[in-house]
Amino acid sequence: MRKRTAVLAASVMVGLAVMACGGPAGAQSAKPSLDAILKGGAAGADDLRKIEESLSFPDPDTRIATLNAILASGEPSYIAKAMEVSLLSDDPRLRETALRGKFETGGNYRVEVDLSESSKETTDAAGWLRQNGGSISTDGASGLMNVPLGEYYEASHCWRHLSWNRCAFSLAGEQVFFSSRSNAEGQLRLDETGTLVGSLLVGGKGTPVPIRIPLVQ
Numbered sequence: 001m002r003k004r005t006a007v008l009a010a011s012v013m014v015g016l017a018v019m020a021c022g023g024p025a026g027a028q029s030a031k032p033s034l035d036a037i038l039k040g041g042a043a044g045a046d047d048l049r050k051i052e053e054s055l056s057f058p059d060p061d062t063r064i065a066t067l068n069a070i071l072a073s074g075e076p077s078y079i080a081k082a083m084e085v086s087l088l089s090d091d092p093r094l095r096e097t098a099l100r101g102k103f104e105t106g107g108n109y110r111v112e113v114d115l116s117e118s119s120k121e122t123t124d125a126a127g128w129l130r131q132n133g134g135s136i137s138t139d140g141a142s143g144l145m146n147v148p149l150g151e152y153y154e155a156s157h158c159w160r161h162l163s164w165n166r167c168a169f170s171l172a173g174e175q176v177f178f179s180s181r182s183n184a185e186g187q188l189r190l191d192e193t194g195t196l197v198g199s200l201l202v203g204g205k206g207t208p209v210p211i212r213i214p215l216v217q
Contacts, residue, residue, distance in 0.1 A: 048081045055085045055094070063094050071101045079105070087194040087216050095190055096174050102215060103159045103169055106149045111178070111186075113143035113200065114210040124202040125209045128182045147180070178213075186211055 054066045070082040086098035113129065115122045115136065126136055126143060134145035148162035149169065158167035161180075170177045176196055178186035186208075188198030194216030199208030 048077065051078055051081050052085050055082060055089070060091060060093055063089075063091060064097050067094060067097055067101065071104070084194070084216055087190065088192070092174060096171075099174065099176065099190060099215075100171060103149065103171070104152065106151070106162070109147040109149060109169075109213055111145040111147055111200075112212045112214075113145065114141075114212075115143050116141040117209070119207065121202070121206045121209050124206070125184075125200060128180070128184050128202045132181050145180070178211075188213065190215070 051070060055063055057063050057066065067082055067086055070078050073079070083098055083102060086094045087102070089095055089098075111134075113125055113134075115126055126140070128134070129136055129143040129145055132145065134143055136143045147168055150160040150162040152158070153160050153167070156167055156170075158170040158177075158179075160166060161168045164181070166181075167179050170179075174190050176188045176190075176198070178184075178188065178198075178200070180186075182202060183204050184200060184202045185204075186198055186200040188196040188211065191197050194214070196213040196215060198211060200211045201208040
C-alpha cells in the first residue's frame with residue numbers, strides 16, 4: 001500500500017475552496033486558491049503543511065491542478081515537498097503527473113545497477129558502466145551511473161541526455177523507459193517508496209539486470 005499523506009486540515013481546505021469559487025465550499029470540482037498556498041517568499045513549516053494538505057484534496061482534478069501550479073511556481077522548497085507527496089501518493093494520475101514534472105525539472109538521476117548475480121549479463125552491464133563514466137563498488141556487487149538530464153524533445157517524446165543528443169527517459173503512464181549508450185535499454189515503474197525499479201539490458205539480448213533510480217530523498 002502506498003504511503004498516505006497527512007489527514008486534511010479542514011479549516012485550511014475550506015478556506016481554499018471558498019477563495020477558489022467565491023462562495024461556500026462543497027463542490028468537489030472547486031479548485032483551491034493557489035495564491036493561498038504559494039504566497040510569500042521563503043516557505044516556512046506552515047506553507048509546506050498547506051502544500052501537503054492541498055495535494056490530499058478529495059477531487060483528483062484539483063490535486064493535479066494544484067501540483068501543476070506548484071511546479072510552475074519555481075520555488076524549490078514547495079516543489080520538493082509537492083514531489084515527495086505526489087510520488088508517494090496512491091493516486092496514479094498524480095504519480096504520473098509528478099513523474100513528468102520531475103523529468104521536466106532536469107537534474108541528475110542516479111541509476112543504481114545490481115551486479116550481484118554472476119552472469120554474462122552482469123559482466124556486460126559492468127562493461128557498460130566502465131565505458132560510460134559509471135562506477136562499480138569495491139566488491140563488484142553494484143554499480144552506479146549518474147545521468148544529467150536535458151530538455152524534453154517533442155519530436156521523440158522524450159527527455160534527452162544533457163551531454164548527448166539522444167533520448168534518456170520517456171514516459172508511458174507510470175512506465176519509464178531509459179536509454180543510454182552501448183545499446184543499453186531499461187524499463188522501470190514507480191514503487192511505493194518513490195523509487196523507479198526495473199531492469200536494464202545491455203547489447204539487446206540476454207537477461208536484464210535489476211536497476212533502480214531513487215526519486216524521493
